[in-house]
Amino acid sequence: MRRLLLVVNPVAGGGRAREIADSVRRVLTEEGYDVEMTFTTSAEHATTLLAECYPGQRVAVLAGDGVLARALQGAYQSGAVVAPLGGGRGNDLVRALGVNLDPLQAARELAGATEHSIDLGRCNGRIFFGVATVGIASLANQVANETKFLRGTAVYVWGVLRALISYSPQRFTIEVDGKKHAQKAWNISVGNATSIGGGMQICPNAKLDDGVFDLNIIDDAPRRLVVPILTKIFDGKHITMKEVTEQRGETITIANTEPLAIMADGEFLDSLPATFTVERQAVRVLV
Template structure:
């Protein structure tokens, strides 16, 4: 029977995370599994707790949203340790990409009896930010600003917080000249954003890269070119279905290593947590993480 260590961020998700873990924990223990719980003081502390649990041969449960899932998944990348997710955050997009059940019974069955699968992770490096490894995506431009606004929202959660954040970001945005290098080939354009996606989802179920797969050894690079704000808002609505990729203002290419640069100071983020400014390089690490899902 599997032995689990749950790592919980008490400040992200708050009571939601604790409640989600309690429902699943009861089912795990009733099935005879061992479960211990660790509360992190920060994302770095969560990574440390995860590494320690993984070294002891325990299945590490990331309890929370995409930030803690990406942080812990990145910490376990390349170690051979096994990751499980208990989604309890604002977006839960990597859990969605894995197709995890949303009900406690279904999730407990996956954690207890699911076969481990190897998924890709993403190494993120820049001149002003330490190397880190994440799970979902690296995004630069207007969506990085939108995510920052969403994370600071006290009144809204889930899709509503991202929508409000995007509206605020787009209103103040001015077009940026990007230089995106994918496996040595340069793509230069003026526009809103660029996303290097391992998972097809970001921003709470928005299908930014509908063709992305978490285990294909590639990143889907979505480049959104300049367009009137009216058209951009229409494009935002199409993110719910992924129809935006058929717009002439959107280009998608695939590659293993992506370098993103801009002609001015432009923010980038990754998995909702990393906040810095361009340039940044994202490199896929094929099959680097074992996960239940």
């Protein structure tokens, strides 16, 4: 029987991960795994648990984006192989990896999963896996994290609407692989993966294994045009609008006169100024 460590964040999804943990374990057992289940006590604990694994050890992680990203950091250190199971509100990393959003169904499909290697991003040396944002999207993320009465994409839409009231375009200095320019923008996204906010395709062409970032910029535009742009992010069609520009690069530097917050994987990552770099094929996953 194949051994599998199941790491669960009990507070993910407003406690839903804890509620379904035993069912997930039962499904995995039915699929032929000898399952050891453990619960995280903090995001840092997830990193520690995975860092203590042996190289090649298979670990299923039932959590939201923040704790899943921390678990992947630990796997980066140890060489463990991570099977992500969506237990949070947004589950954007699970989406990017093509894993079934229903954690019970994903557990049923795990036996047929194959191993792949994915890139990680660094922001001033700090690791992230999804999309790093600065601007209105990062403010919306902060509002969403403070909102408990909504789930999934709805909570992020609420965050965007709240952010629109107070946020104004900022002037940034942006350098992509040595080419520098300055511009005002509503938002800048550095995508190692595709989506934020429970499936909003802000960097729709980004790939977790291509060794480059997708840089998406929502240019300075009248406030009345921002809502139509943001609504098109749901399916990635905002990139067809003239107010949105895209570039690709391995090293990206962003600066502003203020230390604006950078959000990634659903959490605060760092503040500007920031340099983003890619590390290719850094972590092994089962998808």
